[in-house]
Amino acid sequence: MGEERAHRMQEIDKLYAEVHEFRTKESFTGLVSFVKRFPRMAPYNAMLVYTQKPGSRFVATPDEWRIYGRQPKKGARPLVILQMFGPVGFVYELEDTEEIPGAEGNLFPEGLLHPFRTEGNGEFYIHILKDNLRREGIGYREENYGSSQAGALHRNDDGGTFVFPSKTPKGKEKVVPHDFDMVVNRNHDDTTKCATIFHELGHYFAGHLGGYPDNKHVADRRSEHLTVGQEEFEAETICYLVCERVGIKNPSAAYLHGYLDRNDMIPKGISIDTILKATGKIERMLKSGYPLREMKKE
Template identity: 40%
Template sequence: MDLHDAVGAIGGQTRDTPELPGLDSLYAAAAAGRPSDELEDLRAVLCRLPMLGPYNAMLVEVQRPGALYVATAWTWRHEFGRHPRPGARPLVILKPFMPVEFVYDVSETDGRPLPQGVMDPFRASGPVTEEGLSAFTGRLPDEAISYRETPFGSAQAGRTQTVGSWDPGRAPRKGEIRYAITVNDSTDPATRLATLFHELGHIYCGHLAGAGAQRHQRRALSPESQEFEAEIVSWLACGRLRIDSPSGRYLHGHLQPDGTMPPVSVQAVVHALGKVEAIAGGMRSLAAMVSGPPARDEEEPSAQEMLDFGAWEP
């Protein structure tokens, strides 16, 4: 499947089923021949394009490797005083409630210089705070997830359990809890947030019984691969926020004896990362939430913020 096939498959989908078939093969084709490690390469892409949700960042990278900052033609003109050059190549991304949107990389535009700091506006403004962690975890019940912190009698950082039995094809009812996440309370807020991202990775990668089976048609995974996928989700989420986490060190502990990665799915990881960011309403809101006063719901997002489509991604 090439990019045109993938985009064609997206065009007829609804908000409830915006799958991106073939993301694993698309990414493998885009990364073929690159000397960098696959994980570092994936992280570099997602951290370089934080103004996009994870799926859109991957789509842009497939079409234009090395893209630095993308925006619609309208945004370039009206917010930055720039315009796409004649013959500039538009890049296809997903559009909420519509098939696609077209954006242009900064390298394909001319006009006023970019304002200082505009290339990296989504990072957390400081350390993760207790208030920020609480603001994020306070949204979990809306996702049918409960959260609590407790001292563990071992070095275990966290765990997730399913609650009751339910049909994975049915949306959760209001107030229904399907998953219970427990995190070790003996660590600092940033480490607890990274642990929470890991546990959410298990949920949204479809590792738990009955979770997401209809959405991903998941193959059987070994416990090692499940831990590796969940840790990649945490590592990428922390990387996009530019916050310190131990995930990078833990990832090396999951490598196979010959130094290769256990079998993982880029599509499952990117799907899970998009779901994690969507809990906060997208990357910009997540960054503001965990390191400062929670973003106000009544604030009207700018046109460029609307390129972060995390809330609509699978």
């Protein structure tokens, strides 16, 4: 058992190392195209599947495949992913599964591709996002901007907190520091506003604005001295992935294709690891019940 665990950890280390190999235009676009096709899977895990089996169409755990009347073939090789309380979990690609004799199920579970209630419905996402921004410590307001200005995110130096009442009569209210403010063009439709929020959250979770002492999941990357172009490339890629995975079309696609058409390599200093993790964090903000920002303990 100890040898097996050690082997698994070696595989994880190898997969982590491969994150840094997606530097050419071909490998980067291949990775991004693959990750956007698996919205039910965490972006980082989609990358791990891509490095092991790039042509995968559908991947799921054995329990999930049984729901669709399928099971792993005898001797099929599982794909390694990371999981909560892991270190690893295993999934199987469609071609490595077979029908369970006598079972009823769908051969091609299209439902795996559509985890959200609707696709492209900004009216649905915008209300959840506004509430969850406050839970993350980010204020939100809309201004009467011109058509060329979408929005912005900046640090709030005026202090203040967001107060959340207790869910129980005897419980204490909770507060989250008001550390950032986001401004969005009120003249845009809800879907465009969502894309703007995704882009600005891309900057936030990528650490472009810096972290702060009590935040556990936003790193301060200002010491990396990224250029504006590098930061925009990361934020646009994050926005593109989130939008594509929830069915929203956005201008980030044109931006990325335009850049990659003119260049053979993605910009130096870009962190694929950061892009994938930020994408997953934004996707969690699209669901109700988003937890209040977790603080670092003194």
